[in-house]
Every structure is written in structure tokens, then in C-alpha cells.
Amino acid sequence: FFSGVSFSWAGLNVVTTTSDLASIAKEVGGSLVIVDALVKGYQDPHYIQPKPSFMVKVNRADLLIYQGLELEIGWLPVLIDGARNPNIRLGQPGHLDASEGISKLEVPTGEVDRSMGDIHPYGNPHYHLDPENGFIIAQSIYNKLSELDPENGPQYKVNLNQFRKRLKEKIKQWKIRMADFQGAQIVTYHKLWSYFTNQFQLKVLDTVEIKPGVPPTTKHLARLTDQMIQKKINLIVQATYYKSEFSNMVARKTGGTVLTLPAFVGGTPEAKDYFSLFDIITEELGKVLKPTL
Numbered sequence: 001f002f003s004g005v006s007f008s009w010a011g012l013n014v015v016t017t018t019s020d021l022a023s024i025a026k027e028v029g030g031s032l033v034i035v036d037a038l039v040k041g042y043q044d045p046h047y048i049q050p051k052p053s054f055m056v057k058v059n060r061a062d063l064l065i066y067q068g069l070e071l072e073i074g075w076l077p078v079l080i081d082g083a084r085n086p087n088i089r090l091g092q093p094g095h096l097d098a099s100e101g102i103s104k105l106e107v108p109t110g111e112v113d114r115s116m117g118d119i120h121p122y123g124n125p126h127y128h129l130d131p132e133n134g135f136i137i138a139q140s141i142y143n144k145l146s147e148l149d150p151e152n153g154p155q156y157k158v159n160l161n162q163f164r165k166r167l168k169e170k171i172k173q174w175k176i177r178m179a180d181f182q183g184a185q186i187v188t189y190h191k192l193w194s195y196f197t198n199q200f201q202l203k204v205l206d207t208v209e210i211k212p213g214v215p216p217t218t219k220h221l222a223r224l225t226d227q228m229i230q231k232k233i234n235l236i237v238q239a240t241y242y243k244s245e246f247s248n249m250v251a252r253k254t255g256g257t258v259l260t261l262p263a264f265v266g267g268t269p270e271a272k273d274y275f276s277l278f279d280i281i282t283e284e285l286g287k288v289l290k291p292t293l
Contacts, residue, residue, distance in 0.1 A: 012149055015061040015088075017072050018045055019265040020128040021098055021137065023274040025065060027163040028141045032152050038079075041266025044241045046213065050075040050082070058083035061094065063144055068099035069125035096144045101136045102127045105194050120212075129263065130195035131174065131278050134167050170275050175200070177282045180291035185231060187224065187256075189238030189247055192263055196281070202289075205233055208246050216246050228254045235288055239263035257288055 014035045016022040022037035029035065038054050039045045045067070058064060058079050066072055080089060087094035104123030127133045142160040146153040182201040189208045197204050205227060210220040228234070234256035236247045240263070247258045261281050262271040271277045 012062045012145065013060055014063045014065065015057050017066040017076060018128070020274055020277070021065045021067065023265045024134060024137050025141050028138050028156060028159050029145055030155065030159045032149070032155060033145065041262060041264035041271060042240055045071055046074065048075045050078040054079050055082040058088060059085045061085060061088050062148060063094045063096060064088040065096045065098055065141065067125055067128070068097040069104065069122045070120050071125035093148055096140060098137050098140055099125065099127065100140060102133055105198060106191065124191060124194050126192050127195050129193060130199040131167065131171050132199060133195065134274060135164060138163050166275065170278065174278050174282045177286055181285070181289040183292045184289050185233045186235045186237055187228060187233060189236065189242050192239055193237060205231065208236065208250060221246065221250060225250055225253045228256060235259060237261060240267045259284060259288055
């Protein structure tokens with residue numbers, strides 16, 4: 001016993017909002033942690049119902065890890081309140097905002113209001129799609145696990161180093177795979193891929209949505225179609241959890257392709273962990289993108 005907290009041999013109980021955070025937490029925690037993600041990889045994490053079963057999980061958590069940047073703003077505060085677990089509240093040892101230390105993209109300047117769609121005032125929350133950010137997320141998780149369970153700190157360190165080594169190797173492979181497509185232009189359905197396209201030097205012309213979270217108007221689709229034809233852009237990328245009717249409509253008119261990709265671990269059955277997620281994304285993009293060199 002120390003500071004009134006005891007940990008059984010069963011290990012720390014870690015609850016994450018997203019499946020990517022769960023995947024990295026499993027890598028760092030290894031057999032010393034039990035990890036449970038609230039959101040499945042094929043669900044849109046913006047719109048989740050705060051179910052009573054989630055409250056039970058959060059109530060039992062030693063550590064809550066969430067994506068932050070208001071990705072879960074619609075449902076996580078309700079869960080934290082309902083869970084009645086003082087250890088996972090803001091400022092407590094069992095609370096981790098995984099966005100800390102991340103270089104944020106698309107932080108809006110000036111006033112933000114609802115007319116701009118689902119705008120995130122602190123920046124784009126989909127930073128997990130730059131694999132380099134995996135290092136930062138893993139480090140934050142390691143720091144927390146070592147703080148909560150100092151006795152096992154050395155083992156967490158070994159796990160962290162193994163994860164970092166593997167991720168470094170994989171990033172090299174992914175960069176080689178994507179090297180021929182630097183500067184290639186694509187269209188995305190939602191502003192979801194900014195960190196990925198930034199890392200692998202793809203250019204996004206526009207989104208199918210007129211504003212984040214707002215379906216397109218006929219006028220917007222017509223303008224997008226014209227631009228795609230004019231610039232010879234023939235690829236629309238979207239996450240598995242979005243309906244593809246609008247993307248398909250534009251693809252038919254432009255002769256383009258709609259590529260549906262997992263945006264999180266578990267977004268497709270093959271995307272089993274953080275590594276295979278990027279294996280799939282880079283492999284599928286490699287099949288349809290035209291080399292720019």
C-alpha cells in the first residue's frame with residue numbers, strides 16, 4: 001500500500017477512448033496492464049453514446065487516456081461525471097490527455113462558432129494518423145504508468161524502447177512506400193487525414209464535406225467536381241465509418257476512385273494494431289496513387 005492506493009497482481013486497469021491509444025497502451029504496458037477501448041475502430045469517435053456500461057468501465061479505471069482536442073467533447077465529460085471515480089478526473093494521477101506534447105495542425109485563429117461546422121478550437125484532433133506522433137503518445141503513457149506503478153517502471157521502460165525501435169523501422173518502410181507520391185493531390189471526405197498527408201507529403205485539394213461534420217451542398221459538389229477534373233485529381237479518401245454516397249457521386253462524375261480506409265485500429269479486421277493500421281493505409285494508397293516523380 002502507498003498513498004492509500006493498492007494495486008493487485010492483475011495489473012493496472014487502463015481505459016482509453018480510442019483503439020489507437022489502446023494499441024499503444026498495450027505495447028507499453030505489456031502483461032502488466034489490462035486495456036479497454038471505449039470506441040471501436042469502425043465507429044466515429046465524435047458521436048458516441050455515453051452508455052452506462054462505459055461508466056462502469058471508467059469507474060473501475062486506474063488510468064483514463066483520451067485523444068483530447070475536444071474529439072470526445074460530446075460524451076466524455078458526461079462519462080467522467082457519471083463514473084464517480086475521483087482518480088481519473090482532470091489534474092489527478094489517473095487522467096491522461098494524450099494530445100499533450102503533440103504539434104497541433106489547423107488551430108483556428110480568431111473567433112470560433114458553430115456556423116463553421118464541427119471546428120476544433122485547439123486544433124485538429126486526428127494526430128494519431130501521423131505515425132511519428134506514436135513516439136509522443138507512447139512516452140506520455142510510459143510516464144503515467146511509471147507514476148502509477150513505480151515498482152514496474154523498469155519493465156515499462158523496456159516495453160517502451162521495444163515499441164520505439166519497431167515504430168522507427170516501420171516508419172522507414174512506410175516512407176519508402178510513399179516516396180514516389182510526394183506532392184500528389186487527393187480529396188478527402190472529412191478533415192481527418194491532415195496529419196497523415198502532412199507527414200507523407202500529399203496535398204489535399206478540399207473535402208467532400210462543405211465544413212467539418214456538415215454534409216455537402218449540390219453547389220459545393222459541383223465546384224469540387226470541376227476542380228478535380230481540371231486538376232486531374234482522381235482519388236477521394238475517406239474513413240470506413242462515413243457514408244460514401246456523396247464521394248461516390250463525385251467519383252462517378254470525375255472518373256475517380258473512392259478509397260475507404262481504416263482511420264483507427266480495428267477500422268477494418270486487418271488493422272489489428274498501430275503498425276498494421278499504417279501498413280494497410282500506405283499499401284492501399286500505393287495501389288491507387290500515380291507516381292509524381
